[in-house]
Amino acid sequence: MNNEAMLKTITDKHPRAIKGSAEKFGFLEIRVAREGIAEVVKTLWDDPELAFNVLIDMVSIDYSAYPGWAGERFGLAYLFKSLALGHRVQLKVAVPEDEPVVPTLSGLFSNANWLEREAYDQMGIRFAHHPNLKRILNHHEFVGHPLRKDYPITKRQWLSANESLMDEMEVSLKKKGYE
Amino acid sequence: MGMTGEGFPAITTRRDAVVAWGQKNSLWPMPFGTACCAIEFMGVAASVFDISRFGAELVRFSPRQADLLLVAGTVTFKQAPILRQIYEQMCEPKWVISMGVCASAGGFYNNYCTVQGIDQVVPVDVYISGCPPRPEAILQAVLKLQDKIDRPQAVPPAQFKVKEPQFDY
Numbered sequence: 575m576n577n578e579a580m581l582k583t584i585t586d587k588h589p590r591a592i593k594g595s596a597e598k599f600g601f602l603e604i605r606v607a608r609e610g611i612a613e614v615v616k617t618l619w620d621d622p623e624l625a626f627n628v629l630i631d632m633v634s635i636d637y638s639a640y641p642g643w644a645g646e647r648f649g650l651a652y653l654f655k656s657l658a659l660g661h662r663v664q665l666k667v668a669v670p671e672d673e674p675v676v677p678t679l680s681g682l683f684s685n686a687n688w689l690e691r692e693a694y695d696q697m698g699i700r701f702a703h704h705p706n707l708k709r710i711l712n713h714h715e716f717v718g719h720p721l722r723k724d725y726p727i728t729k730r731q732w733l734s735a736n737e738s739l740m741d742e743m744e745v746s747l748k749k750k751g752y753e
Numbered sequence: 754m755g756m757t758g759e760g761f762p763a764i765t766t767r768r769d770a771v772v773a774w775g776q777k778n779s780l781w782p783m784p785f786g787t788a789c790c791a792i793e794f795m796g797v798a799a800s801v802f803d804i805s806r807f808g809a810e811l812v813r814f815s816p817r818q819a820d821l822l823l824v825a826g827t828v829t830f831k832q833a834p835i836l837r838q839i840y841e842q843m844c845e846p847k848w849v850i851s852m853g854v855c856a857s858a859g860g861f862y863n864n865y866c867t868v869q870g871i872d873q874v875v876p877v878d879v880y881i882s883g884c885p886p887r888p889e890a891i892l893q894a895v896l897k898l899q900d901k902i903d904r905p906q907a908v909p910p911a912q913f914k915v916k917e918p919q920f921d922y
Contacts, residue, residue, distance in 0.1 A: 712831070712866070713830065713831045720865045725865070726865075727863075727864055727865060728863060728865065729865055730830060730865055730866075730868075730869075731830060731865070732830065733830050733831060733833065733834060734834060736834050736835055736838065737831070
């Protein structure tokens with residue numbers, strides 16, 4: 575399926591969620607409304623002609639130092655690939671600074687769980703209905719979100735305690751059938 | 754030490770000197786390896802460079818059994834409480850070698866998450882420069898440390914500088 579047909583299929587199903595599109599280097603990029611991202615991704619997954627079954631990556635962007643930028647401060651870029659059909663697509667979501675909340679994709683793609691935790695940890699974007707939205711790289715005592723452009727790069731924070739990580743381990747063990 | 758005459762099977766020395774001689778020739782290192790310097794330490798322990806020529810080949814992976822903490826690699830602020838705890842678990846007497854520029858001064862990680870020198874967390878006896886250091890540099894650090902154990906008054910004491918902000922583990 576080529577890019578035009580792909581865009582038409584998605585736009586026909588979600589006319590209000592699609593805010594625009596672009597094609598860069600033969601790669602389709604679709605701008606999606608923040609509220610509609612979960613439904614659009616559900617379509618990408620369900621539609622047999624799209625069949626996007628891999629979330630390759632999710633990137634969070636801080637546009638506050640971007641030259642000539644007039645849009646919202648934060649952005650999220652989702653990269654999907656279909657292993658069966660071999661095509662890719664990028665979805666972009668604008669996230670406002672005053673309410674950086676986006677619906678979670680962790681129900682559809684398991685790896686979105688950790689990718690969204692990383693975006694929350696480093697950029698401060700929250701994900702509604704995420705099962706375990708806590709910091710993944712930084713320590714739980716860490717204050718602030720270090721990849722935001724207004725976080726001073728050399729601002730260091732002394733931390734006092736070791737992290738046991740047992741809360742996560744217990745959830746994982748339970749999932750695998752160990753009690 | 755002084756040897757007496759041929760017919761008398763005894764030597765005279767000081768107790769401190771005998772203890773120091775034993776300590777310096779049987780250092781048991783515990784590698785706190787967090788990055789590529791730890792790979793370089795494997796080369797030092799292996800047969801080509803062979804750290805056992807200097808009596809420090811018995812690598813222990815428990816701090817309770819070691820007396821030389823060899824911090825090899827970048828230490829993050831998340832790792833710093835763990836390093837401090839491991840240092841405190843070691844029995845006296847104990848020594849610390851800071852291996853490589855990351856452990857010694859943060860290296861090129863001049864950012865929010867890297868400790869700028871482990872001497873802010875634990876006292877350090879010998880620093881090794883390099884990224885990573887050559888095996889010869891590590892052997893020289895062991896020799897320096899042996900010199901320090903032998904003649905504690907001849908070399909500067911362990912460096913330990915707590916910088917702002919104060920912390921208490």
